[in-house]
Amino acid sequence: MTTEDTSSLAAESLSKSFGGVRAVDDATVRFVPGKINAIIGPNGSGKTTFLNCVTGMxxxxxxxxxxxxxxxxxxxxxxxxxxxxGRSFQACRIFPRMTVTENLLVPVRNRSVRTLLGKAHDDATVRRAQLWLQRLGIDHLHGVEARDLSFGQQKLLELGGVLMSEPEIVILDEPAGGVNPSLIRWISALIQELNAEGRTFVVVEHNMELVMTLSDHVVVFDRGRPIASGTPAEVQADPRVLEAYLGV
Structure with missing residues (x-):
């Protein structure tokens, strides 16, 4: 069996309807392991519903x-x-009345609910949270309640929660949405660093400049299914992509 067969994330003939609306329509996608994959497509093309199916939501x-x-x-x-x-969401999923450090401890899913509520974490887990906060550049906010962070800082905090579970594959749903250009560059560099360490990424994003400069492999969705895939240059030159976005 090939490396891609054994180490990658794949969907085969995936479909999902809501009433009479077919949000995902017989979609087959194989993400490239060890690379930064991207999913793009017009609004309503089924990207998020596809991700929700892939991640069990x-x-x-x-x-x-x-x-x-x-x-x-x-x-x-x-x-x-x-x-x-691991996965982040379009709308940040954080605990607003918990501190930054507490937010990173909650997603450690191998803990029982009682342990989480009792805040009884071992020193190694707390230290790991501190290290991720340092790497994300928000360690100085460790004791601040999440609701008092800026939107961009909340995005970083959510990413930290995802990384606490040490995922091999990280799915990011619009990481640049509502974020200023300086932070977009920071997030882009961090994704590249984490990818270089061996993590596979799947990034769903409307920021085409970010997608085309960051990604190794791009999948284009339209009307619930992938219509094109390849390198950023290949996708940009594909007439089906122009038709989906521009109607030409």
Whole structure:
């Protein structure tokens, strides 16, 4: 079996409808392991619904999702996290009344609810949280409640929570959305560093400049299914992509 078969994330013939709307339509996607993959497409093209199916947030009507060659189609989101797939969301999922450090400790999913509520974490876990905060550049905010952070800082905090589970594959849903250009450059550099360390990334993003400069492999969605894939240069030159975005 090839490396891609055993180490990558893949979806085969994935479909999901809501009433009469077919949000994901027989979508087959294989992400390239060890690379920065991107998903782009016009608004309403099915990108987020596709991700929700892949990460166990919703159940697809049909099709199959696999991770390292093993099916995870009906696994719970927590189970998928434990298998090495982490994800951020368009709207930051943080605990606003918890401190920055506490927010990083909560996503460590191998703890029981009682342990989480009791804040009984071992020193190694707390130290790991501190190291991630340093790397994200927000360690000086460790004792600040998350609701008092800027939107960009909240994005970094959510990413820190994802990284605390030590995922092999990281899915980022619009990491540059609502973020200033300086922070976009910071996030882009961090993604590249983490990728160089061996993590595979899947980035869903509307910022085309970021996608084209950051990504190794791009998948273009339209009307619920991938219509093109390849390097940024290949995708930019594909007439199907121009038609999807410009209607020409």
């Amino acid at each position: 919703i159940r697809p009507d049909s099709g199959r999702v696999s991770l390292r060659g093993k099916e995870i189609t009906r696994a719970s989101p927590d189970r998928i996290v434990r298998l090495g797939l």
